[in-house]
Amino acid sequence: MKMQAGAQKWRDLATSVTALLNDLDPYGLEPGTAEGAPQDEYELEVNPLVDLLLKEGSVSSDEVDAIWLKWFQEPLSEVIGSEEMNRFCASLNSLNTSA
Numbered sequence: 001m002k003m004q005a006g007a008q009k010w011r012d013l014a015t016s017v018t019a020l021l022n023d024l025d026p027y028g029l030e031p032g033t034a035e036g037a038p039q040d041e042y043e044l045e046v047n048p049l050v051d052l053l054l055k056e057g058s059v060s061s062d063e064v065d066a067i068w069l070k071w072f073q074e075p076l077s078e079v080i081g082s083e084e085m086n087r088f089c090a091s092l093n094s095l096n097t098s099a
Contacts, residue, residue, distance in 0.1 A: 014050045016095045021046060024088055026079045044071055053096045061085045064092075 021042040022031045030036025040046075048067050052059045064085070065075035077085040 010050060010054065013053060013095060014046055017046045017049050017053070017092065018042065020088065020091050020095070024080065024084075026076060049092060053092065057096060058093045059089060061089050064089060 018040065022039070025031065029041055031041040032039035045067055049059055049064070052063055061077055061082075065077050068074065068076035068079075072079075076088075080088070
């Protein structure tokens, strides 16, 4: 039963992180819209973010940038700017307290 609860927490957090990334949409892909990319467009980035949130309790802008570098060869902070990155990380970190 505990494993199921942990898996559900992971899925719930992944859903919330996906929603935040889709709202942020740093490349204008419009995930989940009729004209846009699939709803799970940022799934490869969501998974390590969720893992960090659950393991470490929070995620830093440097950690988000490292994930972004792996997949896009550029830090997310350069794409969206430092102020937006700070807001995004704060939003991510607030999810873990409510999950």
